[in-house]
Amino acid sequence: MPRAGQLKSSGERLSDRVAVGVLTCAFPPSLVDDVLARTGRVQRRSRLLPARVVVYFVLAMCLFSGQGYEEVARLLTEGLRERRRWRAGWTVPSTAAIWKARSRLGVEPVKELFATVCRPVATPDTRGAFYRGWRLTAIDGTTFDLPDTPANVEAFGRPPRSGRGEVQVGYPQIRMVGLVECGTHVVFDAAIGPLRTGEHALAADVFASLQAGMLLLADRGFYSVDLWQKAAATGADLLWRVRKDIVLPVIEQLPDGSYLTEIFDQSDIHHTRPGMRVRAVEYTIAGHEGVYRLITTILDPSTAPADQLAALYAQRWEFESTLDEIKTHLGGRHLVLRSQHPDGAEQELYGFLLVHHAIRHLMHQAASEGDHDPDRISFTRSLRVARRQVTDQAAFSPRHTRPRRQEHPR
Structure with missing residues (x-):
């Protein structure tokens, strides 16, 4: 047999x-x-x-x-x-x-x-991927549920029950912080760790993929002076929302309504060390209470006017759309990773990111050929095509079918 x-x-x-x-x-x-x-x-x-x-x-x-x-x-x-x-x-x-x-x-x-394959894919001609020469990117974090096994609980931990102190309930979870190219939804870097590892710690691990010519958007949960300095040191420009309790003294009022200010390390209460000069943009949204505050490394208002930056910040939500594609459409509703052991869980999560990247890359190629915005192409339909291709092309071998002068060792 x-x-x-x-x-x-x-x-x-x-x-x-x-x-x-x-x-x-x-x-x-x-x-x-x-x-x-x-x-x-x-x-x-x-x-x-x-x-x-x-x-x-x-x-x-x-x-x-x-x-x-x-x-x-x-x-x-x-x-x-x-x-x-x-x-x-x-x-x-x-x-x-x-x-x-x-x-x-x-x-x-x-x-x-x-790490080898997943890079930004947009070109200067890609619709919606750039703002005045800056490649639009966003950072955010999320968690994925895992099977309830002792190994997964020990390695990654469970979320604490709200209001119950140290009591933990629900599925064990693995945390991920990623960088997304807003115009294509391509995840071009990700850091994975236990639930107890904070998003700030994982964020610092993905900053190596930032570079000059990028504009990084981030929600207020990521703001700290230390993280801001690390991100700015990459050469990328930043546009982050900050909490309302952050003190931003007006140093110079600018003609577009924004103003120059300084941010200080929270441990330096008396500002004994020099602050970091940034530009602040404040605005309101119809139907929403309160004032939204953004800070940016782009100090010249003629380069990026305040009203355009305020409108641009909404691009940060492209990260949420990307997560929906991975978790809901690719993974299925109420996704729980199947792996019973920690190494398998990480392996599987990288697998999801790779498959999503492959589909999104092909969507970008299709959009470029037809001069369309990649966001206008249906991810769900593209996923169905990818799944059909697998079964339709299953007869082709991934091994070399013709002799070659050099073969990879096996």
């Missing part, structure tokens, strides 16, 4: 012929092999589920969220019988075999793949 995933007659492994359509396009096999080599996951002996195939399985698992392990494998290989590429019968790898293969792979290869 053949082993699971192995052809009965030829001995060729089913797993060697699995391909995942849009995902192998976004993450070519040669790139996956390179990432596996860099992270030390190149296998020294032939396995039922080679590391490269397991990477694609993790991506497909997120693309078909809600489906069981074996069903995902069936979806990946559905096209084989339709195209009659194989005459022999076959069986898919078992759930246990797939779980062990995921454990062997670990989180580092998918994390490295994310």
Whole structure:
């Protein structure tokens, strides 16, 4: 009797012929092999589920969220019988075999793949992606629910019950802070950690992806002088909302209604150290109470007038739309990651980010070819197309089918 995933007659492994359509396009096999080599996951002996195939399985698992392990494998290989590429019968790898293969792979290869591939994709011609030469980006945080296992609880923790002190309830959760390109919804950096790790700590980890020519939007929850200084040091410009209790003395009133001010470290009560010069914009929104206050590193009002900055700040909500795409449309309503162990949870979360990036990148390409705004293309419809491509193209192997002078080590 053949082993699971192995052809009965030829001995060729089913797993060697699995391909995942849009995902192998976004993450070519040669790139996956390179990432596996860099992270030390190149296998020294032939396995039922080679590391490269397991990477694609993790991506497909997120693309078909809600489906069981074996069903995902069936979806990946559905096209084989339709195209009659194989005459022999076959069986898919078992759930246990797939779980062990995921454990062997670990989180580092998918994390490295994310770091290698996920970059901003907008060009100067991309509609809605830039403001006066600045690439619009946003930072925010969120949490993902995990299966209620002792390992996940110990590694990530549970949320505290409101008003009940240290009592913790509900699913254990993993925290993520990410950077999003507003015009394309592409997540181009992310930091992941336990629930007890604050958003400020994780935010500092993603600032390395900021650079001059970007304008970073952030909600008031991210404001601190220390975090502001770290973000500004990258060369990117900032436009952040601040809380109403932050004292902003008027140093110079500007013609557009904004004013120059200084911010000080909260520990420096008597302002014994020099403050940091910023520009403040205050405005109201019809139907909302109170005054909204923004501060920015753009000090010249002729470069970015106050009324335009106030309108521009609404772009920060593109991060929320991105999360909705990942959590609701890609992951399904009431998403709970499937992984029972911490490494698997991180691996799975990076898988979701990679799949989302692949779909959003293709959406941007389609928008560019048709001179459309990427926001005007339906993510839901694009997701359906991506899922159809997986089953339609499952007969194509991620392995090289022609001899090459140099092969990646396996």
